[in-house]
Amino acid sequence: MYNYPPEHRDIVAALTNGQFILYTQPNYAVVEQNEPFYHDFFKATFGFDLHLRSEGYIFLSSDEATEKDSRNFLIFLAVLCRELSINGRDFKEDFELKKFQVEDIKNLLEKSSKKDLLEHILTENGILKLLNEWSKRKVVEFTDTQQTQFKFTNAVNLFFEYALEFADQRIAPINDEM
Amino acid sequence: MYRPVTPEDILRFMSKNLQGLRLLFEAGRRQGYVLEQAVFEKICSENVLDLGELLRFRFVKQQPTQDYKLRKEYTDFLAFIFESAALNLPDRFKFHAEAIRGQFNDLQQEIDAAKLHDHITSLQNQLDDFLTEIDIQTRQLLRDTEALKASGEHEASLPARIATATRWLDSFIHPLTQVLQANSPDAIVAQLHRINVYSHQKSLFETDPELARLFRHLYGEALRVSEELTRLSNQIVRELMPMLERIRTSSKIMAGFYHLLEAVRQNPVPNIPFYGLLSRRNRRVYSTDWKARADMLLDNFIIEPERFVEEAVEATDDWLPDTNHFKNCLNADLPVDDFYAWCYDFLKSETPVVTLHKFFSVSKLLLDTDFEADFLENSYRFDLELKDATLSLPKIKLYRHVQLPT
Numbered sequence: 001m002y003n004y005p006p007e008h009r010d011i012v013a014a015l016t017n018g019q020f021i022l023y024t025q026p027n028y029a030v031v032e033q034n035e036p037f038y039h040d041f042f043k044a045t046f047g048f049d050l051h052l053r054s055e056g057y058i059f060l061s062s063d064e065a066t067e068k069d070s071r072n073f074l075i076f077l078a079v080l081c082r083e084l085s086i087n088g089r090d091f092k093e094d095f096e097l098k099k100f101q102v103e104d105i106k107n108l109l110e111k112s113s114k115k116d117l118l119e120h121i122l123t124e125n126g127i128l129k130l131l132n133e134w135s136k137r138k139v140v141e142f143t144d145t146q147q148t149q150f151k152f153t154n155a156v157n158l159f160f161e162y163a164l165e166f167a168d169q170r171i172a173p174i175n176d177e178m
Numbered sequence: 179m180y181r182p183v184t185p186e187d188i189l190r191f192m193s194k195n196l197q198g199l200r201l202l203f204e205a206g207r208r209q210g211y212v213l214e215q216a217v218f219e220k221i222c223s224e225n226v227l228d229l230g231e232l233l234r235f236r237f238v239k240q241q242p243t244q245d246y247k248l249r250k251e252y253t254d255f256l257a258f259i260f261e262s263a264a265l266n267l268p269d270r271f272k273f274h275a276e277a278i279r280g281q282f283n284d285l286q287q288e289i290d291a292a293k294l295h296d297h298i299t300s301l302q303n304q305l306d307d308f309l310t311e312i313d314i315q316t317r318q319l320l321r322d323t324e325a326l327k328a329s330g331e332h333e334a335s336l337p338a339r340i341a342t343a344t345r346w347l348d349s350f351i352h353p354l355t356q357v358l359q360a361n362s363p364d365a366i367v368a369q370l371h372r373i374n375v376y377s378h379q380k381s382l383f384e385t386d387p388e389l390a391r392l393f394r395h396l397y398g399e400a401l402r403v404s405e406e407l408t409r410l411s412n413q414i415v416r417e418l419m420p421m422l423e424r425i426r427t428s429s430k431i432m433a434g435f436y437h438l439l440e441a442v443r444q445n446p447v448p449n450i451p452f453y454g455l456l457s458r459r460n461r462r463v464y465s466t467d468w469k470a471r472a473d474m475l476l477d478n479f480i481i482e483p484e485r486f487v488e489e490a491v492e493a494t495d496d497w498l499p500d501t502n503h504f505k506n507c508l509n510a511d512l513p514v515d516d517f518y519a520w521c522y523d524f525l526k527s528e529t530p531v532v533t534l535h536k537f538f539s540v541s542k543l544l545l546d547t548d549f550e551a552d553f554l555e556n557s558y559r560f561d562l563e564l565k566d567a568t569l570s571l572p573k574i575k576l577y578r579h580v581q582l583p584t
Binding site for chain 2: 015016017018019048051059060061062063064066067069070071074075077078079081082085088090091092114117133136137158160162163164165166167168170
């Protein structure tokens with residue numbers, strides 16, 4: 001009989017619930033130490049792929065996943081980064097170090113010329129709902145109990161990684177033509 | 179009238195026209211210090227720069243193509259005082275490193291003591307040139323990188339930013355760090371170390387005091403250059419490289435986001451193949467009671483059409499013989515032509531199932547003294563089907579017993 005780590009149940013419940021496990025959580029080390037096992041376990045049990053990123057976060061993915069939240073979050077991030085950049089901020093630095101005020105973010109997005117893409121988010125409490133969803137997934141973290149300010153966790157790097165890949169796909173053909 | 183040019187004249191001219199010279203310098207900086215005639219004349223006229231003076235001080239010379247070229251001696255000086263330089267190709271550094279190695283070899287192999295002096299000075303100059311160039315380039319790169327970082331990342335500038343950061347990294351920084359790498363025996367640092375050891379020994383054991391002094395100077399120079407190189411190399415690796423990498427990455431992320439937003443704009447439901455994250459819902463690990471729990475949950479969602487089920491009531495036979503009741507009924511029907519048939523019909527109306535027992539409990543009225551039976555001889559018999567028996571019965575007439583008056 002295989003000796004499961006005592007945290008096994010928590011790990012499986014968190015990951016299968018669409019959560020990220022961050023390196024700041026004790027369970028991260030458990031998965032890291034048993035990576036081959038968990039890799040096989042999730043594949044064999046659920047057909048999910050386990051990803052352990054060196055930036056310090058773990059998540060599951062599925063070929064058959066149909067969730068729509070990440071698309072909304074990507075658009076939100078894209079517009080937010082754009083606005084921060086236009087205002088002369090180093091958004092990567094901000095994401096790593098800064099705490100954001102929910103109200104400020106809302107104002108920033110309201111002024112954006114890409115506002116129309118965020119209509120579904122800029123509704124009453126829309127941003128808070130979005131942030132809430134992603135705080136449950138451990139991609140953002142509220143830093144006060146009133147949920148007025150938050151910061152991004154390392155897991156947000158997955159979205160940047162995606163943007164880099166997207167850029168490569170789009171820029172590469174242009175370079176090839178040159 | 180020919181007036182000789184004195185150093186004071188040149189410095190005075192430069193200090194008076196510094197702004198105009200700076201513009202010429204900046205305009206030419208990225209183009210090998212060659213300015214097109216039109217650009218050159220425009221800057222001169224706007225800044226009251228006298229072409230005659232410029233030519234007299236040999237600040238510029240006109241090319242056969244009519245363009246103007248700024249002289250290297252001046253541009254080097256201006257680059258130094260403005261702390262602004264054009265980036266050199268990394269081959270320049272390799273060239274410097276090669277030159278240092280060659281001159282050091284020459285110095286070591288020289289047997290003519292009279293020529294040693296020249297070799298030492300030349301090597302010293304070479305070292306200084308090398309250091310100055312790297313120093314200027316690093317400062318320039320740092321400044322340019324800061325400027326690049328500060329320039330807002332607007333969509334239009336993104337490809338240019340990515341290209342610039344990539345070009346600087348690939349064409350300057352990486353080759354520069356290769357030149358400065360300490361772990362290769364050919365590296366400049368190793369070369370400097372050899373010069374150090376050599377000149378130190380020579381300065382101690384050289385009998386000619388003049389040569390000993392020169393070797394000491396060379397030793398000092400080599401020491402300074404290696405210390406400075408270490409500092410610059412640190413600056414490049416710790417500051418410049420991460421900063422450029424960061425600019426390149428952020429710009430690329432921004433470009434990715436830009437294309438993403440464009441994709442969304444063109445098609446509100448674009449096919450964005452994100453990593454296939456799982457949606458947030460409770461998935462339970464399979465366990466023995468999982469199916470039972472799932473079934474219970476699902477049952478709540480199944481709305482079946484209303485179905486009326488008739489209660490299956492067990493037919494209980496609560497029929498009890500009641501002779502008085504039978505008698506009353508029989509009395510009411512008298513006279514009957516066929517008593518047994520009457521019994522049967524009567525029971526049928528009273529109870530659904532006619533059994534032998536019930537039949538007899540009614541037919542025993544035949545023996546009651548209140549009735550008179552008329553047994554017809556030769557009458558036919560008929561069969562009566564009961565639940566549990568078939569009876570063959572004769573036809574009997576029944577009358578009321580009439581009591582004769584006594």
